[in-house]
Amino acid sequence: MITVLTPTYNRGYILKNAYESLSSQTNNDFEWVIVDDGSTDETSLLVETWIKQTHDFKIYYFKQPNGGKHRAVNFGVSKAKGEYILILDSDDYLTSDAIAFVSSHLKEVAGNDFAGISGLKGWSNSHSVIGDQDNDDTFIDATNIERTKKGLEGDKAEVYKRDILLEYPFPEFQGENFLRESASWDRIALDGYKIRWYNHVICKCNYLDDGLTQKNNVEMYVNNYQGFIYCTQLSLKTASFPYNLIKIGQFEEVARASGNSNGEICKILNIGYLKLINGIILFKARKIIMTILNK
CATH class of the missing domain: 3.90.550.10 (Spore Coat Polysaccharide Biosynthesis Protein SpsA; Chain A)
Known part of the structure; x- marks a missing residue:
């Protein structure tokens, strides 16, 4: 059954x-x-x-x-x-x-x-x-x-x-x-x-406006930060390039809004500073491209 x-x-x-x-x-x-x-x-x-x-x-x-x-x-x-x-x-x-x-x-x-x-x-x-x-x-x-x-x-x-x-x-x-x-x-x-x-x-x-799919935004992740950390740490074990860097860039955006510094972000994700910067650049570039495509 x-x-x-x-x-x-x-x-x-x-x-x-x-x-x-x-x-x-x-x-x-x-x-x-x-x-x-x-x-x-x-x-x-x-x-x-x-x-x-x-x-x-x-x-x-x-x-x-x-x-x-x-x-x-x-x-x-x-x-x-x-x-x-x-x-x-x-x-x-x-x-x-x-x-x-x-x-x-x-x-x-x-x-x-x-x-x-x-x-x-x-x-x-x-x-x-x-x-x-x-x-x-x-x-x-x-x-x-x-x-x-x-x-x-x-x-x-x-x-x-x-x-x-x-x-x-x-x-x-x-x-x-x-x-x-x-x-x-x-x-x-x-x-x-x-x-x-x-x-x-x-x-x-x-997908409705009151559904979870439409609410994947920074504020929601900040309010559910421990779960977001858990999922990001898990995704870094599973995602291949360039998706792993995009995940890092997305995490940085939420972590910054949660009051974390770059040093704290690197510690949480167990990554080096250069990888963090590359993730930020790639994530922001992807956001710009998606904005243009959705216009």
């Missing part, structure tokens, strides 16, 4: 899309675990009405104090009964064949060298695929940290083995409520676990 895990925060206005997509699945061998991360809207009342209705799948609802998506995922994984977990964001929804497609390929990744499988995400308002792959049902085997060289850029719809997620939970830093998914995914990859990345859309999304 598959657990569809949805962490949510004040998404009552759009969560219905996820619910309707699950109700329309061609394969109902799954459960839906919703972890409410301290919502103050009508989410709980909405979910209660769904639970009272008759379904071919079970719905489990948990509410906890606001602590961020990563804490909600950790908690949801601990409550899940499925052997595999598909994390469905609260503003996304599944294609009608998503569970059927995933279920039909799970035996292929039963071996110990796989952490799970992944499908593609597509835009909700078009037939366009997010990222570099085509929707042609082929696949590529690679770890999460091999994605760039394998042409697997862009947001994906990963389905991880529950046992793996229990072994590699997201770190939780006191007083911080945001952490990049790489904090778990890259640790899994560093230990050699692969994902089978299928070129098949199973999830539709549209």
